Amino acid sequence: MGGNNAPIMVNGGNVYDSPLGYDAPINYDTGQVNLASLGVEWSLKKCRDEIIQRLGFVVAPVKVQRTFDQLRSTVATSLGFSYVGAPTPRTMQSLRIDLLRRLGFSVQATAAAWPPGMKELLTNFLTEAQEALQHQYRLSVGTPLQPFAEDDDLTTLDPWAIFLLALANAKAHHGQQDSKAYFDQLGGYIATVSKSADIDQIINTAQDSLLQRYAMDRYEDGSAPLVEDDDKTAIDGVAVEMQAIADAKAKYGQKDAEAYYTRLREMAERRPFDLDAMVNSFIRDTQDQLYQQYKELRTERWWTIECIPGANLYDVPLDLDQYLDFRRITWAGILDGAQWTPLISGIDPVLYTSTSLSKPAYYRLSGVIEIFPAPDRAYTIKMRGHLGLKWLNGDNDLLTVNSRAVFLHALSNAKAHYRQPDAGNYMQQAQAYVRQLVAGSHGTRRYIPGTRQAAPAVRPIPVGGWPEG
Numbered sequence: 518m519g520g521n522n523a524p525i526m527v528n529g530g531n532v533y534d535s536p537l538g539y540d541a542p543i544n545y546d547t548g549q550v551n552l553a554s555l556g557v558e559w560s561l562k563k564c565r566d567e568i569i570q571r572l573g574f575v576v577a578p579v580k581v582q583r584t585f586d587q588l589r590s591t592v593a594t595s596l597g598f599s600y601v602g603a604p605t606p607r608t609m610q611s612l613r614i615d616l617l618r619r620l621g622f623s624v625q626a627t628a629a630a631w632p633p634g635m636k637e638l639l640t641n642f643l644t645e646a647q648e649a650l651q652h653q654y655r656l657s658v659g660t661p662l663q664p665f666a667e668d669d670d671l672t673t674l675d676p677w678a679i680f681l682l683a684l685a686n687a688k689a690h691h692g693q694q695d696s697k698a699y700f701d702q703l704g705g706y707i708a709t710v711s712k713s714a715d716i717d718q719i720i721n722t723a724q725d726s727l728l729q730r731y732a733m734d735r736y737e738d739g740s741a742p743l744v745e746d747d748d749k750t751a752i753d754g755v756a757v758e759m760q761a762i763a764d765a766k767a768k769y770g771q772k773d774a775e776a777y778y779t780r781l782r783e784m785a786e787r788r789p790f791d792l793d794a795m796v797n798s799f800i801r802d803t804q805d806q807l808y809q810q811y812k813e814l815r816t817e818r819w820w821t822i823e824c825i826p827g828a829n830l831y832d833v834p835l836d837l838d839q840y841l842d843f844r845r846i847t848w849a850g851i852l853d854g855a856q857w858t859p860l861i862s863g864i865d866p867v868l869y870t871s872t873s874l875s876k877p878a879y880y881r882l883s884g885v886i887e888i889f890p891a892p893d894r895a896y897t898i899k900m901r902g903h904l905g906l907k908w909l910n911g912d913n914d915l916l917t918v919n920s921r922a923v924f925l926h927a928l929s930n931a932k933a934h935y936r937q938p939d940a941g942n943y944m945q946q947a948q949a950y951v952r953q954l955v956a957g958s959h960g961t962r963r964y965i966p967g968t969r970q971a972a973p974a975v976r977p978i979p980v981g982g983w984p985e986g
Contacts, residue, residue, distance in 0.1 A: 559920035562912035565796045568928050572935060575788040582736055583754025586746040588720050588761060593713065595762045596769060601706075601713040602746070607676040610668040612683070613639045619684050620691060639687065640666060646682035650674050654707055678706060716765060717743075723760035727752055731790035756781070756790060789935075796931055800916075801909050803927040807918050808906045811951065813958035814918040815903040817847065822886065822898040827874060829891040831898070842905035849880050852897040860898075864889045922951050 559567075569576050583591075586602075593600035616639050617625060625632060644665050650656040656674055663673045672679055681703040688696035721742040727733060728741065728751065739751030750757050759781040766774035789795070807814050820841050822831050849860040853876065860880040864887065868879070874893035881887045888898065906917050916923050925947035932940035 559916055559924070560912060561797065561800060561909040561914050561916070564800050564916065564920065564924055564927070565793065565912075567924060568796050568799070568931055569788075569792060571928055572931055572937065574792060578788050580734070580753045581755055582739065582749045583758060584746065584750075585717075585720070585740075585743040585748045588743070588750070588754070588758055589713070589716055591758055592716050592720065592761050592765050596712065596716075596765055596771070598709050598712060600716060601675075601710050604675050604677060606671040606673075608668065608672075609640065609643060609665060609670045612643055612672075612676065612680055615680065616642070616684055616687055620687055620693070638690075639683070642683040642687050642690075643679060646679045646686065647672065647674050650678055650682060650707075654678075656707060656710065675710060678703065678710065681706060712769075715768070716761075719765050719768070720757065720761045723764055724750060724752065724757045727756055727760060727790065733790045734793060753790070756784060759784065795934070796927070797909070799927040799930045799934070800923060803930065804909070804916055804918055804923050805906060807922055807926065807951070811955060812845075812903075813955045814922065814951075815845070816917075817901060817903055820900045820902070822900070824877070824888070824892040824896040824898060826894050827891050829877075829888050831886045831888070841900065842903050844882075846882070846900055846902040848899075848901040850899050851877055852899050857899070860888070919954060922947065922954060925950055 566576050589600045589602070613636065617623075617631075617635065622632065622635070625635075647662060647665055651658060651660070651662065651674060656678060660673060664670055665672065681699055685696050685699035685703060688699060724741055724743070733752040733756070735751050736749065738749055740748040741751040743750070759777055763774050763777035763781060766777060784790075824831075849862070851858045851860060858876075858878075861878060862880060864879045864881045868889055871890065873890060875890050877888040877890060877892055877896065877898075879889045880898075881889075886898070886900075904917065907914060909916070925943055929940050929943035929947055932943060
């Protein structure tokens, strides 16, 4: 179909008698709308970064992952002890030989010449030590103990703890005076093992706490919970480290626990942990509100659907990632050659009585586009409507409505959320900006108020009438 795009040719006389040029056909299918020309040129990331900068927070903080092993070492050092990891099991034979040397039988141990009954005695000390550690010292309670009597049997519990307890008992049995020193050493070691187990729980609790309290950015290769030594934190490792150290110091009554909580709060003040997710939500909510509230901020365009004879159901058109919001169709019609015919919205079920094919006259939207009657030949459906509101998922997704309008409204909401005193100033600026956009969208349309006829004047009559009669 052609359109009147050429200038009016004036040859004198009445301008309306001048010939018109039709050599510039109108392309009714606009394809990809140039959103930049409408002020829609910001991505989600750009809008978020601008808002964060105006809020006074760090836009791109340095984030560091920590491995489970690194966190264990750091937290243990801050508490003043060395972390005890999972030890390598040892055999009964190797522990017996070490016991024999510590008891003063180095020559016999080297020559593998056991004094009578010594081998059986040390075996009993080692077996009883492992059982006592679990039942009396509550070490690894709930772990099934494996057989530990033959030369090749492996320890189930910590081999160093087993060795210290067996050595202390053996020295006491042989009347050696340093047996108490080994009992004391065992007590300190078990306390360290217990703290090490606590640290594992404290670290995972710290990470879980941060994940539940804040919508922090997560690493794809992170783990929650942390189990293996090389497992990496699912969120910022520095935040997990500060939280874990503060919790550990508070648990063990160390006075500087509050200092670490203060450092954690300072980190949050420089950049709240859930900042990106929070600002993204402000941007999405603002865009949705502006889109729904102001039709002037929506973008209108044409869509084309080619009819298939006999088919009356068609998908809502998707074109270049710009989809039709079928709740906001402003015009629908049929193009038959060069003739445009409007379609009537709504299909009365009574019409389904007729099954004949002819030129469609009605349409209905219910997730799909339905036309009636089904076409008897190829027609072209023309629909004009608003671009649908795109949900912002990726950082590179573009806004649907005017970028600055979204930015100003989202910024004012963010400032109000973070209790910054100039939130009201930005809200006034945002509202004024949107008013200008709405006013500018009127284009060449003019509105002439209707004249109101004044009622004829009637002379008032006072109570009792006029004095003159």
